[in-house]
Amino acid sequence: MFDVEKIRADFPALAQLINEQPLVYLDSAATTQKPLSVIAATEQFYARNNANVHRGRHTLSEQATHAYEQARATVADFFNIAINELVWTKGATEAINLVANGLTEQLNSNSVIIISPLEHHANIVPWQQLAKRTGATLLALPLQQDGRFNTQQCVEFIQQHKPNVLAITHASNALGNITPLEAILHAAKQQNTLTLIDGAQAALHLQPDLQQLDCDFYVFSAHKMLGPTGLGGLYGRYEQLNSLSVYQTGGEMIESVTLTETTFRQAPAKFESGTPNIAAVIAFAHAIEYLKALDTTNVYAHEQAIFNYAAKKLQSIDGITIYSDLKSNIGTLSFNYKDEHPYDIATLLDGFGIAVRSGHHCAQPLMQHLGINGSVRASFAFYNNHQDVDLFIAALQECIALLD
Structure with missing residues (x-):
């Protein structure tokens, strides 16, 4: 019903290597990748x-x-x-x-x-x-x-x-x-x-x-x-x-x-x-x-499936605190690991080719309301797949091992 691999072929940036690792782009909240037609x-x-x-x-x-x-x-x-x-x-x-x-x-x-x-x-x-x-x-x-x-x-x-x-x-x-x-x-x-x-x-x-x-x-x-x-x-x-x-x-x-x-x-x-x-x-x-040209219902269902899959994987990691509403969400996971600085997590993830955002996300009043200085943000779009999530979680676990 939704061929994500066919979709991904339309986005050339997704096919590159970052730090000799396949790019896993989880920063679509900052800016989306562009299809060939654009x-x-x-x-x-x-x-x-x-x-x-x-x-x-x-x-x-x-x-x-x-x-x-x-x-x-x-x-x-x-x-x-x-x-x-x-x-x-x-x-x-x-x-x-x-x-x-x-x-x-x-x-x-x-x-x-x-x-x-x-x-x-x-x-x-x-x-x-x-x-x-x-x-x-x-x-x-x-x-x-x-x-x-x-x-x-x-x-x-x-x-x-x-x-x-x-x-x-x-x-x-x-x-x-x-x-x-x-x-x-x-x-x-x-x-x-x-x-x-x-x-x-x-x-x-x-x-x-x-x-x-x-x-x-x-x-x-x-x-x-x-x-x-x-x-x-x-x-x-x-x-x-x-x-x-x-x-x-x-x-x-x-x-x-x-x-x-x-x-x-x-x-x-x-x-x-x-x-x-x-x-x-x-x-x-x-x-x-x-x-x-895409089926809106299928696109939204795919995004939600990827988001829910990632949320479940992230919740299984000890020491992770998730701030996002998991029941009503466009596909963004905002989280921290213990007291580690979100910049450190994001920097380490980049070494594995994982692109996430860290900091206050131009939302300082919200961060103050939540009682944190910032967070790591993984934001998904319809061109992400289950492999992106698996690589992200595996890299995050390795980063945590390095920090611990």
């Missing part, structure tokens, strides 16, 4: 179709413009949104900053912004800065000691504080835990709260239907969805996008300019100043087409 699309653009978009009447420019806007349509269809509700950004981080900056004129000292302790720094710092600019109160949803949300507590917290803005992750980058969004978003909607969902980690694995999810804004990064780095996107309800103040100014996003006054175009052009990352946009469309 690599070829990038090369094809620069080799044959390189031209700027929206500005020329010559053939190359018109071809580039068509491919660029067709890519927008492809990605919009993937998320089940309208074409004019998708803004290209440099990544999820810029998308969040765009919204936070754009809300400055809409908030004041009576406003309330709610985030959570589970967030990536990119979904904390922009809201801190917005609160400082406007005098708004910044609050955090309650989080259980084990790093999971109690849905009822979150709902009651929202009902109590009646926030103007709620910004929350779809899935934790540090733990992989999936947020119970349905009830939280419903509670927020009852309070007329603007909602922004950080989908950087979840978009690949959960492939959300944004009409069904019913949030106001959703952000994602192309490089965590098999696409190039330096590109991401912002979904926003059209009326909400147009209510935001402009983020950056320059060419492309203007309607008219005099020496003393400027008028701006409507979304999405309103937020797309300057020459865009054309090659990345076109290549990202190929990443989306690659995903759409």
Whole structure:
């Protein structure tokens, strides 16, 4: 039903040796590997179709413009949104900053912004800065000691504080835990709260239907969805996008300019100043087409099977503490071994060709909440197989033997 070996053949990076060992890539939460179609699309653009978009009447420019806007349509269809509700950004981080900056004129000292302790720094710092600019109160949803949300507590917290803005992750980058969004978003909607969902980690694995999810804004990064780095996107309800103040100014996003006054175009052009990352946009469309060609149910089942297999193996090792929610997870295992520093574990694993992440994962408030300085993070994607898990566990056991 799911031929993982056939899939792996599409990802050339997975076939290499690292430190004379087969690469076991378990850092997809940081960035996913790229299939051949994405690599070829990038090369094809620069080799044959390189031209700027929206500005020329010559053939190359018109071809580039068509491919660029067709890519927008492809990605919009993937998320089940309208074409004019998708803004290209440099990544999820810029998308969040765009919204936070754009809300400055809409908030004041009576406003309330709610985030959570589970967030990536990119979904904390922009809201801190917005609160400082406007005098708004910044609050955090309650989080259980084990790093999971109690849905009822979150709902009651929202009902109590009646926030103007709620910004929350779809899935934790540090733990992989999936947020119970349905009830939280419903509670927020009852309070007329603007909602922004950080989908950087979840978009690949959960492939959300944004009409069904019913949030106001959703952000994602192309490089965590098999696409190039330096590109991401912002979904926003059209009326909400147009209510935001402009983020950056320059060419492309203007309607008219005099020496003393400027008028701006409507979304999405309103937020797309300057020459865009054309090659990345076109290549990202190929990443989306690659995903759409796969059976979503089989992909998710495979990812969960690999995750559960790895979790069971990891749990069998004495001295291992796992922080991830093993029942509701996109496929990320965050753990430590006794009091050993996670950097040491990751460094030793690299000697065996195992690529994992270590540290605070840009989630220092969460690490403080858990009472740790950091963790080792093994994050899986659909191109991982059972052999990857076996090699990872065997290497980890050898690392532990060296440390003990």
